[in-house]
């Protein structure tokens with residue numbers, strides 16, 4: 124089964140008077156190795172209600188193609204080529220408008236984002252270890268890998284090659300990563316496919332991952348955002364009902380400038396900044412133990428103060444963190460008693476306090492009567 128077969132099936136579905144494949148509205152059809160088919164129909168936002176039956180008919184037609192395990196058809200409103208990029212409406216005279224608030228997700232109490240102004244600063248490593256640190260505090264935790272251009276949760280949790288089970292219709296069951304409920308676009312499509320997704324397709328995929336996953340009674344859902352502060356990130360920050368955002372930065376000046384952009388982006392959409400984490404803050408020589416601050420020290424804390432946001436803590440540049448992350452054994456899960464797990468736990472505690480306004484509930488001490 125390939126995209127040609129899917130297009131043949133879609134020839135029987137009409138958009139107005141035209142067959143869908145001839146309408147010029149279809150995105151490229153994506154077929155993953157497990158037979159899951161993804162395609163989107165480009166519409167004008169005003170057509171949304173009228174186009175919904177077409178979307179449903181397209182999905183039904185695709186499901187009938189032999190070899191299809193699941194069909195995901197979404198409606199996307201894409202800007203016309205050459206027109207201005209989609210941005211929030213300009214502020215009316217008298218102040219910033221309140222952006223439309225994304226709807227909450229049933230069964231999920233608090234959602235927060237882990238973001239960075241640029242790539243490669245350790246955002247995903249931080250997101251995964253923060254999720255595990257909250258889990259270690261006895262909370263029920265999920266992680267949504269929304270980094271669609273470079274999904275890393277499958278690798279970081281050691282879940283590469285696994286596929287989520289379809290529970291019913293379009294609803295997917297999250298995978299289990301050391302007790303954290305995990306969903307990633309990386310489970311659904313090949314990494315190379317994710318890289319070429321166009322903005323609107325990405326958005327609908329994120330919305331589906333958020334709302335069509337059987338998250339089970341979560342205290343916290345950690346969203347690993349795509350790096351950067353462009354339109355895609357801005358739209359996503361609006362689409363997800365975020366309680367706040369954690370910004371990860373490295374101490375280099377450049378990264379701090381990017382962190383500032385990250386803070387500005389979330390402020391624009393009125394998502395509270397929970398604070399800044401300084402990653403790769405110091406380096407301890409494995410041979411002699413001498414600690415060096417290769418990129419200087421204290422920059423992120425000073426920057427946080429300047430921006431008026433909390434400094435959540437620092438994580439050193441450590442071989443053990445890289446090795447455990449990259450081999451799917453995150454340090455908080457595999458070395459919970461070590462110093463690195465303690466750094467992540469302290470940061471997670473501050474994040475949780477900021478979100479709930481209270482201290483983290485700790486597992487009750489075990490009382491042994493002899």
Ligand SMILES: Nc1ncnc2c1ncn2[C@@H]1O[C@H](COP(=O)(O)OP(=O)(O)OP(=O)(O)O)[C@@H](O)[C@H]1O
Pocket residue numbers: 239241242243244245246247248249270273275350402403438439440441442444445446448449
């Ligand atoms: N504190 C740390 N010490 C050592 N290595 C680290 C640390 N934090 C992250 N790394 C390593 O740095 C690399 C990049 O980390 P990660 O993938 O988490 O970054 P990212 O900001 O999410 O990147 P991307 O922009 O690609 O999504 C990985 O190899 C990871 O193991």
